[in-house]
Amino acid sequence: MNILIATANNKSRNSVGMLARALSKKHKVTVASMSSDSGHRAQAFSFVNAPTRVNKITTVSAPAKKSAKNKEETSLVANMDGIAIYEFYSNPADAMSIMLGEIMLNRPPDLVICGISNGTNLGPDIYSSSHVGMAMEAVYFGKKAIVVATEFEMGDNSPETLKPVIQFVEKNIEKFAKLDLGPQTFLNMNLPKVDDYKDFKGVKFTQMGKTNTKYIFEPGVDPKGGKYFWARRAEREASGDDDDMGAYNAGYISVTPISYDSTEFDMIDGLGKALKKLGKA
């Protein structure tokens, strides 16, 4: 298959290299990456004010760390020879749009994999996640897309965390590509952190979690005495067992079908009647 791996992270992240290398054994893989890690960009676009610069890198080589225990895993970038890597100086959604609308126009991917996200996309995170934003953009272009996310780790996901995640994607990749979810839907997947593949409790198809998130800012004072606010990690209360957060917290792989058609059809009729009163009061 022809697979596009789109990441909101830099190309040299573990998550990018390990996934690309694993999938390239059987498939033709192209990577779209960002010049710097660009989390929480949702579907932001840069094209309004600025053009987008793109670098194409066909072979990347980075020296392997001698101290690394497992040379094969930590020198991933060096092993990506032959995989075309595009590096974008823009927002993640621009990257997806240019990949599908221009660069891969004549060889469209059979599946777009957005990730691996360093940090989960559960409940309201779906709105602000860069990887989800990329997947939504892919769906606009009529492509099949999945988002892969795992637990947040400071800096970069470790190879140990990524290994079982990649194993799951690798095992099911044909099924993801075959799945017909209609023209507006993609899969948002969150995989808990496990030591070994067999520690996953199972796969659950879940509902998107509730809006129980608080966005809290830490106030501070800069060296010149100016006051500032810095976003803390969003806090949320425990939610039901049957939604994405519940399944994830219980150790299951949460798979949520997300559609961009967010019309609340139940309200259309009632709203239509209410609107007739406008201008008469």
Next chain:
Amino acid sequence: MRPLKILLVNEQGCFHPGIVALAKELSGKHQVCIVGPLQSNEGMGHALTTGCPLRAEQFFVLNKVKIFGINGTPCDCVNLAIDKLLKSKPDLIISGIDNKTNRGETIYSSGVVSAAIAGTIQGIKSIAISAVIENTKRESSYVPVARVISKELKTIFENIRDEVTLNINFPAKFTFKKVQAARLTTGIVHNEYTEETNPFGKTFYWLKSPVTAYNLECLEQFGDIYWLKKNFITVTPLKYDLTDASVFATLEKSGIKL
């Protein structure tokens, strides 16, 4: 209607004529506060700033309306206002007035619609207002839309359900006879880019024009784009929960497993 505590937010900046016109119109009856980005944040969608700190600059008071400028995105403005800048939770968040329509698939890259959704996520009734404006720099261009919102706020406010954001679009010429509860138009997008080379010989791309092949059924029946073209004011209820429940059966049969 009782006076409401209203937070105004937008994507074009806290001094944009659209938000100022709305603030002036609403501040007579309601308690209004503007928290907007310092710079234009067009096309920022639901982006959040996490890597660097935010600052809140408080500017002059206009008709009893406090104005805060934030060096962040529209959604940062909403989140920071609720957590730190406002004394109590607002009753209503109004995002806009945007000087272009936000409909169809473009709502997710719109900072105006996303800021309203950010309010809904935090359990506050929220609406997004966009309009086709001819002279976008003049405050008076936005006054007719601002007046409609101010006058009809009771009806609008009463019709906002929990976990639903109302996305309202005004065509260039509108009347009350032409108001439509419309669905979001869906379709397949074909964005075209121009490939060019910068003075240093490096490739860059710039969007030529977005071309969308919309779902014909949507265009013909209830889609917001269809109604806007016919000069209707459109009101689209957007639910928070994006789960596509119709595909669960397909997923169960898909064989996706460990």
